[in-house]
Amino acid sequence: MPTTPALRSLEEHRAAALQLAAPLPAVVVALADALGLVLAQDVTTDAPLPRWDNSAMDGYAVRAEDVRDASPSTPVTLRVVADLPAGSSHRPTVGPGTAARIMTGAPVPAGADAIVPVEDTDAGTVTVRVGAPKVVGQHVRRAGEDAVPGDLVVAAGTLLGPAHVAAVASVGVAEVAVHRRPRVAVVSTGDELVAPGKPLAHGQIPDSNSWLLAAAVRDAGGEALRLGPVGDDPVALRDLLHGLDGTVDAIVTSGGVSVGAFDVVKAALLHEPDVAFVPVAVQPGKPQGLGRLPGGTPVFTLPGNPVSSFVSFELFVRPALLRMRGLVEVERPTTTAVVVDGWRTPPARAQVMPVRFVAPESDGRHVDTVPPAHGQRTDEHATSAPRHPRVVRATAGGSGSHLVARLAVAEGLAVVPAEIEQVAPGDLVTVLRITP
Ligand SMILES: Nc1nc2c(c(=O)[nH]1)N[C@H]1C(S)=C(S)[C@@H](COP(=O)(O)OP(=O)(O)OC[C@H]3O[C@@H](n4cnc5c(N)ncnc54)[C@H](O)[C@@H]3O)O[C@H]1N2
Ligand code: MOO
16 A cells, blocks of 8 residues: 655645745846836935925925014015026026015025915016015925935835835936746646536546646736646656746646546656655645756646635645746735634544635635734724734635636735644634735
């Protein structure tokens, strides 16, 4: 009788998967292409920001002492010596008894030390009547109040969002060094698989995993090269994988890794010295393979059951891709949730249960796909103590690894440790949040 290999713990396999990944080399991209990439350099400013004192208001640049006693009943009249729209290169000087008409953002002219908003004046263009007093510095945006020369504006390792792009642009930088996105080949295997939309003979099913995994790669910030489905011919598969080795940053396969008679991925890679097939103490997702092809390309061989593929990608591949992108934080955000319905979990294996969030008082029978905004619901009727969000299993059949259709309503993955065998209603579970 064949012996059953010892199971590797979920944590150990996650660590081994992450070990295969390192931040990809930096490339220089135009700012227009930088959104969603991770900065590989610090961006500092050479200039103060703002670059010079400028007006916070449309109005008049004045000397504060000239308008110290101005009021609606005793307005002060000043001679208008210049007109300064934003962008004006004109450099007038405001002397005693004079003002410059100025628009928001224009440099404060020499001699002026306060801005009078147009609402406090008669809006004159030759002379202007000022009806309110101003103090030195009023409505002036100071040079360097945002950043001074040498300040770090956006740090290496930052995932560039719109505000970061704006900050880089404001420094006057047009190109940045970023980690490039990982290119990931996705190969689904199995003689029973047919491309979606094609007619199905008896025993055939549409290939959903290559679509799942390619979408998951993109969702993780990678570029997916979707190949297959390929049949159960180990030699052809080995040739395909060796052909990809060195041309992509990672390869993800689905199917053919269990103990069946036609387990093509296992057969194709069994003799690779740096690829190991190890059962992992997790349900779903037990049969796993991991390692490097001879050219150094990391390969992740995931089980074929669709929910197993999905969960395996989440647990083992996604963190590795995020690390390749240069991110330091590679884990999904988690939340602690209360279980509404209970379920049994397999002994000595961690369980990853697709769940959805339900309204505070719901019994979970009605689909409620609106998750709480920030991990915890607060009870409007209670004054303190935020309440935990509540979860139910997303699929009627629990964690059945074939239940791909209902996987679509999952908003999180509840991770139940290996030593727990029963989850009871009211228990707290840790949920990886998989939807935004
Ligand atoms: N005797 C044993 N049998 C099985 C074991 C075991 O320990 N002993 N483990 C089970 C577990 S757990 C899993 S998970 C599966 C994994 O098997 P494979 O990775 O070899 O996957 P396949 O046999 O190729 O397929 C399993 C299942 O998934 C469907 N599938 C596969 N690829 C796709 C795809 N691209 N799109 C949609 N569906 C796909 C396939 O048709 C099968 O139904 O093994 C168990 N068996
Ligand atoms: O571990 Mo398998 O992945 O349960 O279905």
